[in-house]
Amino acid sequence: MDCGEWAGRSVLVTGGGSGIGAACGMALGIAGAMVLVADLAAEAAEAVTERIRATGGTAVAVAGNVRSAADAEAMVALAVERFGRLDAAVNNAGVAMDPRATADVPEDDWLRIVDVNLNGVFRCMAAEIRAMLPNRRGSIVNIASVLGTVGAAGLAPYVASKHGVIGLTRAAALDYARKGLRINAVCPGYIDTPMVHAEEGWPEREAYLARLHPMARLGTDAEVVELILFLLSDRAGFMTGGVHTVDGGYTAW
Numbered sequence: 001m002d003c004g005e006w007a008g009r010s011v012l013v014t015g016g017g018s019g020i021g022a023a024c025g026m027a028l029g030i031a032g033a034m035v036l037v038a039d040l041a042a043e044a045a046e047a048v049t050e051r052i053r054a055t056g057g058t059a060v061a062v063a064g065n066v067r068s069a070a071d072a073e074a075m076v077a078l079a080v081e082r083f084g085r086l087d088a089a090v091n092n093a094g095v096a097m098d099p100r101a102t103a104d105v106p107e108d109d110w111l112r113i114v115d116v117n118l119n120g121v122f123r124c125m126a127a128e129i130r131a132m133l134p135n136r137r138g139s140i141v142n143i144a145s146v147l148g149t150v151g152a153a154g155l156a157p158y159v160a161s162k163h164g165v166i167g168l169t170r171a172a173a174l175d176y177a178r179k180g181l182r183i184n185a186v187c188p189g190y191i192d193t194p195m196v197h198a199e200e201g202w203p204e205r206e207a208y209l210a211r212l213h214p215m216a217r218l219g220t221d222a223e224v225v226e227l228i229l230f231l232l233s234d235r236a237g238f239m240t241g242g243v244h245t246v247d248g249g250y251t252a253w
């Protein structure tokens with residue numbers, strides 16, 4: 001990573017208080033970016049900003065719920081207010097679910113999961129695009145999942161929400177391809193974060209999840225962050241509307 005490329009760049013990371021989002025915020029902060037760490041969990045967002053500042057980086061925490069358009073708007077406005085503009089964003093906030101066959105999924109669960117994982121990306125991305133358009137420059141990465149490209153038994157709301165993130169990414173990329181904005185999706189396999197640790201049956205479940213990947217292990221948040229930072233950077237200047245897996249081969253067999 002060339003630290004110079006992030007110096008003075010402003011980046012918003014949603015769900016930045018934990019897991020992939022926290023690792024992404026840390027990496028960006030260490031690389032010299034000004035990072036807005038947004039999370040529903042205010043204390044977690046604050047803790048990540050403190051860790052970034054402890055390395056000499058620049059970061060601001062904000063409590064925000066991606067289920068609220070007003071919160072999405074406020075996160076972006078705060079980045080512009082504190083850092084002067086918004087150069088890049090990672091729409092990463094998301095929730096998992098306990099497995100249930102499709103017809104047994106309570107409607108409220110369906111609505112909540114789709115509202116966070118898909119509608120939340122729409123709300124944040126729309127606000128980010130509005131802030132970036134006047135500069136005719138910006139890069140956005142939406143975090144989908146391998147379950148945005150293939151199915152999984154018992155996870156209909158999650159699978160549908162992540163397939164939706166991919167469609168949304170492609171459509172938005174086309175809308176702004178000639179306006180200086182690049183928008184890509186990242187599809188991780190199972191990654192060793194608090195989200196999978198919270199799954200029913202952990203830690204015994206880890207061996208089962210590992211076997212789903214040809215590489216026979218879970219990924220690390222750092223391995224996902226490498227891809228995110230590349231896509232956000234100018235080195236990915238000709239990449240938009242892409243769907244990029246980082247999955248230890250999960251979708252190859």
Ligand SMILES: NC(=O)c1ccc[n+]([C@@H]2O[C@H](COP(=O)([O-])OP(=O)(O)OC[C@H]3O[C@@H](n4cnc5c(N)ncnc54)[C@H](O)[C@@H]3O)[C@@H](O)[C@H]2O)c1
Binds near residue numbers: 039144
């Ligand atoms: N861990 C995996 O195996 C894996 C695999 C593929 C995709 N993903 C996706 O990666 C993203 C990050 O997952 P993670 O594993 O780091 O999870 P995580 O649970 O460690 O972190 C998710 C963060 O999102 C925040 N969040 C949840 N709902 C929110 C809301 N309504 N508004 C704002 N913030 C909210 C949480 O507070 C948390 O800090 C998610 O979109 C997830 O679906 C994860």
